[in-house]
Amino acid sequence: MVELPVLKTIDDQSATDLALVNETLKGDLSAFDKLVRRYQGMVTGSLFRFCPQRSDLEDLVQETMIKAYRKLNTWKPSAPFEYWIRRIAINTGHDYFRRAARNPLSIADKLGDANESVLKAFTDEKDTYNDYHYTEKVQYLLAGLSPDDRTLLTLQYLEEMTLVDIAENMRWSLSKTKVKSHRARKKLKNLLTKHEIS
Amino acid sequence: MKSPKSNNPNSWSDLVTASHREIAPEIDVLHKVRAALIQGERESNAVDWTEAILALFKIRSVQIASATGVACIILLSVISFMIPSADADEDPVIAFITNGDWSVFL
Numbered sequence: 001m002v003e004l005p006v007l008k009t010i011d012d013q014s015a016t017d018l019a020l021v022n023e024t025l026k027g028d029l030s031a032f033d034k035l036v037r038r039y040q041g042m043v044t045g046s047l048f049r050f051c052p053q054r055s056d057l058e059d060l061v062q063e064t065m066i067k068a069y070r071k072l073n074t075w076k077p078s079a080p081f082e083y084w085i086r087r088i089a090i091n092t093g094h095d096y097f098r099r100a101a102r103n104p105l106s107i108a109d110k111l112g113d114a115n116e117s118v119l120k121a122f123t124d125e126k127d128t129y130n131d132y133h134y135t136e137k138v139q140y141l142l143a144g145l146s147p148d149d150r151t152l153l154t155l156q157y158l159e160e161m162t163l164v165d166i167a168e169n170m171r172w173s174l175s176k177t178k179v180k181s182h183r184a185r186k187k188l189k190n191l192l193t194k195h196e197i198s
Numbered sequence: 199m200k201s202p203k204s205n206n207p208n209s210w211s212d213l214v215t216a217s218h219r220e221i222a223p224e225i226d227v228l229h230k231v232r233a234a235l236i237q238g239e240r241e242s243n244a245v246d247w248t249e250a251i252l253a254l255f256k257i258r259s260v261q262i263a264s265a266t267g268v269a270c271i272i273l274l275s276v277i278s279f280m281i282p283s284a285d286a287d288e289d290p291v292i293a294f295i296t297n298g299d300w301s302v303f304l
Binding site: 029032033037040041044047048049052057058069134138141158160188197 | 209228238
């Protein structure tokens with residue numbers, strides 16, 4: 001059992017998180033339920049930018065929470081719990097892109113006929129593809145990039161994160177993040193030109 | 199996105215702006231997470247048992263005892279097949295086990 005140190009400088013929200021984490025580490029699952037209730041909305045919001053399809057999104061949120069539970073003893077209370085769990089959510093989203101890139105069936109399903117129809121519908125005003133068609137369209141376009149580039153641009157444009165935050169979340173250096181961002185945007189530009197999207 | 203950018207309503211930047219307006223659905227994974235964690239704990243307990251049994255076989259004396267037992271079974275099986283018997287009553291292994299009759303092996 002890992003005992004986390006209590007810091008006096010942290011705010012009330014974090015203090016409650018700390019208490020809940022400590023209770024969970026002692027084996028109280030109901031304490032973790034409270035953490036799930038508290039952060040599932042934020043985690044859903046972050047992962048929605050990676051995967052707007054509800055069924056997959058639900059799986060990703062669940063995966064994030066289970067990962068958080070298993071890594072709970074690695075959280076350091078010097079940083080807010082929210083940042084920590086958000087990083088896990090981003091990693092889960094990144095893993096989702098990697099799995100999609102590795103799975104040829106998934107790519108064929110998602111980018112084959114569906115991609116054509118989505119890109120065709122790009123210029124249509126009335127697109128009833130689903131409730132979240134804009135986010136989905138962005139992801140269909142980004143699917144042509146590598147998982148790293150796709151994650152980076154998802155965070156940069158859909159999550160509106162700064163390069164500093166992206167570097168911190170992805171555990172890359174800032175200069176590496178800047179270079180990768182520049183290259184990824186260049187690739188995206190070529191991809192958009194190819195699909196005649198300005 | 200700074201590039202590509204245009205005033206075209208169907209541009210990349212407009213698409214990104216429109217996607218910002220989309221709000222994620224409300225998802226409640228509480229029960230599923232709880233069920234997965236309980237299931238995970240059960241599985242880890244099962245793994246613990248398997249590991250305990252495997253650990254047992256890492257002990258030298260248990261290995262020797264197991265190997266001796268298996269060797270005896272194989273030896274007796276081979277002997278019972280090697281010595282022909284007219285009927286089941288004359289099977290040397292059965293005769294040895296039931297009567298302690300060594301002579302059948304000689």
